[in-house]
Amino acid sequence: MNKRYESYAEKFLEAVEAAQKICISSHVSVDGDNLGSITALYNFLKDMGKDVTLLKSDIIPNQYNFLPGLSEIVSPEDFSGACDLYFSMDCADLDRLGDNRDTFLNAKTRVVIDHHMTNEGYGNINFIEPEISSTCELLSEILFRTNKTISNDVATSLFTGLSTDTGRFLYTNVKAQTFNVAERLLSLGADMNMINLNIYQSKPIRKLRILEIGLEKMTEALDGALTYTVITREDMERAGAFIYDLDEIINFIRDTEGVLVSFIVKEVEDDVYKVSLRSKGNLDVSKVATGFGGGGHKNASGLTYNGKLEELIKSLTEAIKNEL
Numbered sequence: 001m002n003k004r005y006e007s008y009a010e011k012f013l014e015a016v017e018a019a020q021k022i023c024i025s026s027h028v029s030v031d032g033d034n035l036g037s038i039t040a041l042y043n044f045l046k047d048m049g050k051d052v053t054l055l056k057s058d059i060i061p062n063q064y065n066f067l068p069g070l071s072e073i074v075s076p077e078d079f080s081g082a083c084d085l086y087f088s089m090d091c092a093d094l095d096r097l098g099d100n101r102d103t104f105l106n107a108k109t110r111v112v113i114d115h116h117m118t119n120e121g122y123g124n125i126n127f128i129e130p131e132i133s134s135t136c137e138l139l140s141e142i143l144f145r146t147n148k149t150i151s152n153d154v155a156t157s158l159f160t161g162l163s164t165d166t167g168r169f170l171y172t173n174v175k176a177q178t179f180n181v182a183e184r185l186l187s188l189g190a191d192m193n194m195i196n197l198n199i200y201q202s203k204p205i206r207k208l209r210i211l212e213i214g215l216e217k218m219t220e221a222l223d224g225a226l227t228y229t230v231i232t233r234e235d236m237e238r239a240g241a242f243i244y245d246l247d248e249i250i251n252f253i254r255d256t257e258g259v260l261v262s263f264i265v266k267e268v269e270d271d272v273y274k275v276s277l278r279s280k281g282n283l284d285v286s287k288v289a290t291g292f293g294g295g296g297h298k299n300a301s302g303l304t305y306n307g308k309l310e311e312l313i314k315s316l317t318e319a320i321k322n323e324l
Contacts, residue, residue: 008127009145015109015125016045019085023107025055025100026073027091029274029302031247032064032164032199037089037113037135039067040157044143047151055079057098061244066198067160068153076100083107088123090135090161092116092295113139117286118295133173136161140181152189159190164199167251171299172281207248209239214249214264221317225324227253228316230265230309243268247276254278261285261320265312273305273312288319 016022022045024038038054045052046069054073064070076099086107091097091114097104104110112123115138117130132138136158143150143158162182166174169182186192214229221228231246239245246266254262261279268274275292277285279299286301292315294303305312 005141006145008142011125012111012127012142013146015085015111016048016050019109020051021081021083022050022052022085022087023055023079023083023100023103024052024087024089025091025097025104026057026060027088027096028058028098029096030058030060030064030244031090033134033136033161034090035060035064035067035070036157036159036161036164037139038087039069040136040139040143040154040161041087041089042069042072043151043153043157044148047149047154053079053081053083055100055103057096057100059242059244061242062204063199063202064160066194067157069157076103079103085109085111088112088114089139090114090116092119094122113142116296118290133171133175133178134161134165136165137178137181140185144184150188152191155185155188155190156195159185159192160195160199163192163195168200173297173299204245206240206242207245210235210241210245211249211252213239214246215252218253222321222324224258225260226317226320227256227259227262228264228313229253230267230313232267233269243274250276250278254280260324263316263320265309267309268304271307271309273309275303275305275312275316277301277303283323285320285323287323288316291319292316 024041026034042052042054056073056075086104110123111125113127115129115132115135119128129138140158213235218229250264260283263275263277266274279285284298286296286298289295289301289303292303296302
């Protein structure tokens with residue numbers, strides 16, 4: 001593993017040093033690992049004196065505004081240049097780059113750094129490690145081996161992704177090495193207090209209102225092994241909530257005693273739904289998600305469904321039953 005990371009670091013530096021203009025983008029439905037990895041890489045490359053642009057692929061939740069460098073992100077329509085080096089971070093497939101897809105494809109060197117098991121390597125340089133906890137852990141391992149300075153800002157962004165993608169170090173994707181990386185990032189100045197305050201301890205009222213609605217609508221199935229809830233557009237309007245305010249509902253219903261797996265259905269438009277799945281222990285919800293054209297990780301996956309809600313819930317419940 002160490003030799004592979006050393007090889008990654010060598011290829012990473014070769015690509016960076018040869019580049020004149022570098023782009024890094026978020027993916028659609030951003031999360032802490034994605035935003036942590038892109039801001040960490042942005043600041044690291046800026047510290048090397050490189051010309052770097054951060055590109056936005058989707059709405060960014062307010063709780064991540066503290067991340068150093070994120071205020072510099074630009075929308076694709078406001079970027080008229082070209083990149084000779086493009087980094088796709090924490091992005092399992094090309095389509096999740098959203099409106100930045102063509103900019104990525106037009107770049108001479110396209111680097112994919114990711115930890116999703118469904119990532120087939122759509123770059124011409126691919127650093128993909130499905131067994132690692134997060135893209136921020138993988139990026140940390142690479143940056144550690146460049147022998148370049150890692151600033152407090154870079155360490156804070158990396159620790160953000162490490163924390164959020166491991167559920168604050170509660171998920172089964174956490175290994176001993178994850179804690180070793182966390183310890184090193186803290187020693188480099190990662191501001192854990194700022195991360196906790198912004199992400200975990202500053203919830204807007206609208207988020208609590210939509211959480212209440214989600215819990216009120218929770219349904220049990222499969223003899224208590226499954227819980228799920230459905231959030232409609234009407235629910236969202238009533239709570240004044242945004243799509244990214246729904247993320248924590250799934251964790252609450254999963255953490256119910258006796259529950260092994262949970263899902264939340266989010267209505268996007270008529271007969272279009274986004275589904276998030278979570279599980280405990282060794283139950284692999286990525287197998288369920290893949291069956292519906294989605295993907296993700298063993299304990300956290302997602303999918304988009306076009307069709308009737310009743311059929312979605314019936315089919316999902318049956319697929320989950322087959323995995324129990």
